[in-house]
Amino acid sequence: MTQFFIDISGILPPGQRFILIFDSFETLPKRFAHHILRALINLRQSQNTNPDLNCFQFIVSGSFNRTDLRIQQSRFYAEYAMRIQLEDFSCLEIEDMLSRVSQHLKIPCEAGFGRMIYESTSGTAYLVQKICYRILERAYLKKESPVFNAKNAEAVIDSIIKEGESNVEMMITQIERDRNLVERLIEVLKTGRLSSIRYDPQLKNLVTIGALSEHQGLYRVRNRIFDIMFQDYFTSERLADTYFKQKDYPRARKLISEAVAKQNAVKNALNALLGNIQLMDASVGQNEIVNGILKAFMNLMDSTKSCSLMVLDKNSGVLHIHDAVGMTQEDMNAFQLKLGQGVAGWVAQVGRPRFIRDVTDELESPDFAFRDFAYKLNIGAMASLPLTGENGIMGVVNLCFGRPRDFSGTETRILKAMAAYASLALQNAQFRHSLDQYYQKIEQAREILLQARSTSEVERIFPEVLKFAAEVANTHRIFLLYRLDENSTWKIMTHGQFAKKTSLSLAKILQPGRLVGYAMSQGRAHLLEQAQIPRDILPIWEESHWELAVPCMVENEPQGCLVLASQADLPFPNRAMQLINMLADAVSIALKNKRLYGIAEKKTQQVISAHSIGEALSHENSLQKILQLIANESLNGVGQEQKVSFVWLKDEERKKLILKAAAGEPFARDFLGKSISFSENNLVSRAFRTGQPQHYSGEKPGELYDFAHPGIKSGMVVPLVFREEVMGALELQSLRAGDFN
Structure with a gap:
């Protein structure tokens, strides 16, 4: 076997080595297992004299018991083969092996897992394997996906320490036979490490058994798991009892004194902990x-x-x-x-x-x-x-x-x-x-709400809303979508440099399948996280990590939407969401005030217009000027934007209505002099015949307005009545749908 491995070592690249793992060793016939162990022991002895064999490492694993490893009365393979079975790996080697195994088996491996394994095992190969195997076993039994992480490793290590470890039990059995070995091990446990400058047969024996390791002239316990198990077994109380049975009363008394001193030290440590906790409590208040x-x-x-x-x-x-x-x-x-x-x-x-x-x-x-x-x-x-x-x-x-x-x-x-x-x-x-900061932000939001209640100047309130919302959400990607009333067009207001860096399409934003359209149709705020976006709701920006849309409701109808997005991690605790909702309320209040102010302004203008017409009628003798004044002032009453007004008077002889005056959009004057029959089926003739106002909103009703501008979407006609006689009609038309009620 030695010659076989020497031949193999010749083909191994420099700096690399072979690792041979004998797994499930307990399944082999006992005689054959003993034969393999003897060969490994002989090979280990050959490694001391032949450097070509140092590139081989052997790991023997399995559920061994003392009967399996006994070769003669009171002699076990652990005494000879421990160093072969417990070859040590470095931290880098463990991390490298775990990386390769994780990639090959597609098992997630948490960063720092290899370091934690090394901290507990000091690279003891069979323990590394045992911990990893138990993690996989626990995942299999729980029907979970296996993961190499610190949490699972800690649970497995705790279970190994609680259940005991067969190799450690064999070590303890060997050590207990020799009082000198016990005392030297206790000395190492207390001091952490001992110098190996002078030859010490007891320490060498402890190394041979596998309890200690020797490195850079120092002896120390092989790994943290062994250390904990030795500490738990070789307690001062147990050793004192042993010495008492051996009638070594001075030694027993000394150990009992040490145990009492440890208890006092624990009590003092607890008192110190409580005192320093009080110190921290006082610091919080200051x-x-x-x-x-x-x-x-x-x-x-x-x-x-x-x-x-x-x-x-x-x-x-x-x-x-x-x-x-x-x-x-x-x-x-x-x-x-x-x-x-x-x-x-x-x-x-x-x-x-x-x-x-x-x-x-x-x-x-x-x-x-x-x-x-x-x-x-x-x-x-x-x-x-x-x-x-x-x-x-x-x-x-x-x-x-x-x-x-x-x-x-x-x-x-x-x-x-x-x-x-x-x-x-x-x-x-x-x-x-954070609570102090939150209260400060609440006060800022409250100030914006108060400003919104006291003004109708949305151009002054909305920039303040956007600036504060950007600060709360820690993002520059923010805009406000709004309209002043149901008949107005949608507008977009952005904040800071965002307007210069992006182009926003109203058609894209208002798509029903996108976030803004969805939030406005539902009438409530909606938050999208990129990893959890439902298929039926699309974001505005695909690269955003999150997007938030908060509709601004006026009389239960969405008249605006505050939209925020970011490529950073989601920053939205409940408090931030409350602040954003307050800002959306401020937008709603400002829009409602603007609408109420517009209505009040319109009614005031209507009163002024009626008064102006009355004044004109009392002083003006020219009929044409009076009719033109009526056409002009009627637009002042309903707003002049995208509207026209016509004044029709009857021609009794011709049985027709003649267009005498027009105002508003430029195309209105093109129809001056137009005549329509009393009997025609249009709104003007109908209002003249019935003496009742006529109104329509929406698509143009075909032949009723075949002479009008093709862009007309809504209109109304009011008959001109004097002493129960219909003299003509006042007609108003708009290029927008729904302008008249």
Whole structure:
């Protein structure tokens, strides 16, 4: 077998290696499995003398029990084969493997997942495989799509720790036989790592068993999962009981004292946590929450050298230091991390804390981004904790210590609790600030509403509405569609530079299948998100991430629509929507005031016109001038835009009505002198014969107006009656439909 692998190594490109995985090993016959294990042990020994074999890595996995691995009484393969079964991967290797597996199997892999796996396993191959396998298994049993993410990994790791791990159980069995091994392991658990400068047979044995690893002259527990299991098993109480049974009373008494000291330390830590929480509460009331959080964290832990609070800019995905204690302004300005970069970037990306014994140790923190800076400032340990809000990660709190140190379970729990409360305090402060801003905006909207109620000058109110709506929605893509009355044409008003950058088509905007047409037909606001657009409602701009249309109702009819859109993320909480609705109400009020003012102005003009006609009749002797005055003043009463007026007088001898006066559009005078018979079927003749007003609106009724301008859409005729005798008719026509009621 050795020669076989030597031959294969000759064809392997430089810098690469073979990884052989023996999966489901428990399914093999026991004798054959033992034969394979012996061969691997021999191959491992050959690797020490033949460098050509170092490009091979072997992973043996399966549900082993002690019977499967026993080769003789009290001797197990774990004692010989552990290093072969537990070959370590680097963080980059794990991320590379996960990337290839995810692409091949089309399984989503969350950013930071590989880093979290490495943090827990330190690259222990069979544990990496076990965690990934269990994630897939849980998804299969729950009938869900598998996803490699931090949440699933954390759940699987917790289950492994709670259920126990067969390899760890075999290690504990081996270690318990030798009191010296127990004490050396406890020493490593307490200090975090021990120097390997001097030869220590007990530490070497612990490495051989697989409990410890040796790197850069230091012994440390193999990975975090092993560390937690060893800590849970080799407690001071359990060891004290063991020594008591062995009648080693001084040692038992010392361990009991240590256990009591730990309990007192926990009690003191809780008291410190409560005191610093009160400090943060006081800072919220003084609007100094960030400074209060930093001071609380500094007071919580001994030997804290600096504490910084980094804020995440979600638009750029960059973390920058908002404030810090123990750092100069120059150092603060130099620290910027992208999401996922460095320790704090990973914490912000994944939302999980990191506790690092020594940031200068590349094995413990290979992704630490400012190692030279750590050497310069003599930084040792570091704790990085996420600040999580309602909408995800808000930032990260970093605590740096002046020397390397381990974080006990109590300390990590206290720091996590502190970070959770700091998140709440920060959210509370942000909520107060946003509430103050909201009240200010409410006052601004209220001022616009008051202005709208007190004026009919829409040209002055509408720009204010658009400017404030753009500020509320944080977008420049905004316009107002409106008309002054039901017979007016639609108009568009834009804001700022938007008018110069875009062209808006009324025909496109008012299409029934598009957002504005839909919102106006429903009479209520409608919000479209690009990812959730129904097929029957189309946006105005395809490239927008969201569009909002709020109809402006006048007497239950849509006479306008406030339209906003943006390519940024949706910014619309309920409060912003309330403000936009208030602005739409202001538009409705302004349009209604404009309409009422127009009606009042028209009625006033009608009174003035009637008075003018009366004055003219009393002073004017020329019939033609009187008739022309009637034609002119009648248009003043109904508005002159796109309208004409005709005055008809009867010719009794000819039995006809003669057009004597005309006013309004230029084409009206072309019909002067026109005559129509009393008996013709048109509105003028009908009004003359019946003595009753005639009215129509809509399409022109054919022969009734065959002589009129082809663009006429509506009209009315009023008979001229003097002492019960019909003398003629006053006729008004319009180029617009529905102008007369």
